[in-house]
Amino acid sequence: MPDAIEWRPCAQDAAAECGTLRLPVDWARPSGETFDLAVARRKATDPDRRVGVLLVNPGGPGDSGVDFAVRRATSHFSAGTRAKFDIVGFDPRGVGGSQPVKCSTELLDKRPSAYPRNQADFDQLAEYNRTLREDCRRHTGPVFDHADTLSVVRDMDALRRSLGEKKINYFGHSYGTLIGQQYAEEYGNRIRAMALTANIDHSLGTREFITSSAATAEDSFHQFVKWCESTSSSALHGRDVTAVWDGLLARADRGEIRDPESPDQTLTANDITLFAFKAFYGPDWDELATYLAKLDAQELAESRQSQQTGGEQPRPATSPGAQQPTTAEPFHAVFCQDWRFRPKDYRQYAALTDAEFQAAPHMRGTPRVHAAVAGCVGWPEEVNNPQHRLRITDAPKILMLHSLHDPANNYAWATNIHRQTRETTVLLPYEGAGHSVYGRSDCTRYAVDDYLAELNLPSPGSRCAPAAEK
Known part of the structure; x- marks a missing residue:
């Protein structure tokens, strides 16, 4: 006992x-x-x-x-x-x-894009994940290998x-x-x-998991559009919400949308879809409509190419005086030991991403699940608790x-x-x-x-x- x-x-x-x-x-x-x-x-x-x-x-x-x-x-x-x-x-x-599970904050700040553009980018992602995994194991101890x-x-x-x-x-x-x-x-x-x-x-297998996740994110987007159309108090009521949304993402791709919280920084399309995705959890549709209306009202900023073409916002760098060299980061230690998601190469990964985007053309897939699968690239094949x-x-x-x-x-x-x-x-x-x-x-x-x-x-x-x- x-x-x-x-x-x-x-x-x-x-x-x-x-x-x-x-x-x-x-x-x-x-x-x-x-x-x-x-x-x-x-x-x-x-x-x-x-x-x-x-x-x-x-x-x-x-x-x-x-x-x-x-x-x-x-x-x-x-x-x-x-x-x-x-x-x-x-x-x-x-x-x-x-x-x-703790990992080096400095290393976490260097996470590459979850949207590799070629085999070289994919190899870089896999190598980074292997390096991060060993770093987290070292900082965490033996529990890391048994977090399933x-x-x-x-x-x-x-x-x-x-x-x-x-x-x-x-x-x-x-x-x-x-x-x-x-x-x-x-x-x-x-x-x-x-x-x-x-x-x-x-x-679920990898393709089923990622496409069904994308499809339900896209469904939530359409529920939001319907709500805006039928709710007079919505900041987007009376407008073509889908056109506003697609236009915002296109402008974000060109580096033209400023972050309301940090006006000297631009928002990527991934930042905007992730904000919406989190709002769908509530759902906090009124907050989302107001946020998107404010972004759409911004004057066109000078086009600036985002540093992360793949669409992920880098983590804020640790200040020189930061007291903690590690950050709690348990997600992938659990997730990658529970799911055998191991895309082998860029071709396979790109096919998954294409299927994901087809299932969610407006949401461009599902940001959280995409990042989850990307984080397992390069991990050992053995899984403690497979599907x-x-x-x-x-x-x-x-x-x-x-x-x-x-x-x-x-x-x-x-x-x-x-x-x-x-x-x-x-x-x-x-x-x-x-x-x-x-x-x-x-x-x-x-x-x-x-x-x-x-x-x-x-x-x-x-x-x-x-x-x-x-």
Whole structure:
């Protein structure tokens, strides 16, 4: 049995408890090197009605479960859920307070474009990734080679044992759904209830993954255009929004769009699409429309060729007096150990990029996923936790929720996962937009709350209507 956690008031909020759990770095060698898993807990506010523990993960990869439990859980979950469950967040290995992956800031500042133009550029990207990987391994230690989600799943079961619970409840969002799915594969009989929102499909190949990601980003763009057309308060209402957008990207390609935050710098097309992509998460359509209208109103600046033709804004350089030579950078340590995405050469990579752009001609693909795949170029072929069809054989019914117009995780991912696990999953579609789902409407919130508390599932064919978007 793992050690008991020594709980103490959290520094950020004394109403929450924080602690650590010592665990093996490599579960194949449980007596080998160890690391401390950071954990936080908010006890059920009504102990007499307590149902159990609710482990949570907010996604990423790289988001902090401790931060979620300490700072966000009280506003995220309903009062009823907080009354009945100890909400327990943990930082997955390599993240936050759990031996975080760290890399040289100076080296991170030199990241080449994720859009190579030829084989020489591709070779440079691969060599950079290999150099960065070794740098991160050196600064991080042995956890770097074991940052995959399957290892996190084993950590989560050790946490269950340490908490003294025979069964857990789990709420996972986005990348946190992969943790939940694989926990259900490995330890399904140790689950009481599991709710997953914005689901990841871990069975996809490289081309399917990148094109389906691009297609759902493009769909969110079209949802935004429709909103502008039908909403009189939109800063772009009454205009040809698609033409404005395409014109802005073309001007950005020519170096003619200034950054409103730093007027002496220009914005690339990639900067603008990434801003929009993040706005689609809310969705924060009003903010996006206002931002684009301001950019479009700029007087044409003297055309300046962006230093990064590929369209990525370089990271700000570290000032000479900077105190920290390293930066926490867990994403690729996790992602490249969970997915066998290894384009072999420029020709293969260019074909993927072409397919991505065809799936999203206005968004020019999907900026985050493109950068994710680019970061695995040059990594070793061996993957700790490669893609596979989900096989859950011994678990209670799992509740899945997913937005029809999710900008990042295609709705088809949820339907595919549901097909693979039809005996053990129930899928409740939310018919609106945005990435988060639980707090979207009374319908989505009630479905999760009622399921977690009473194990009641939505009736077959149920759907949640879209809430008013802004």
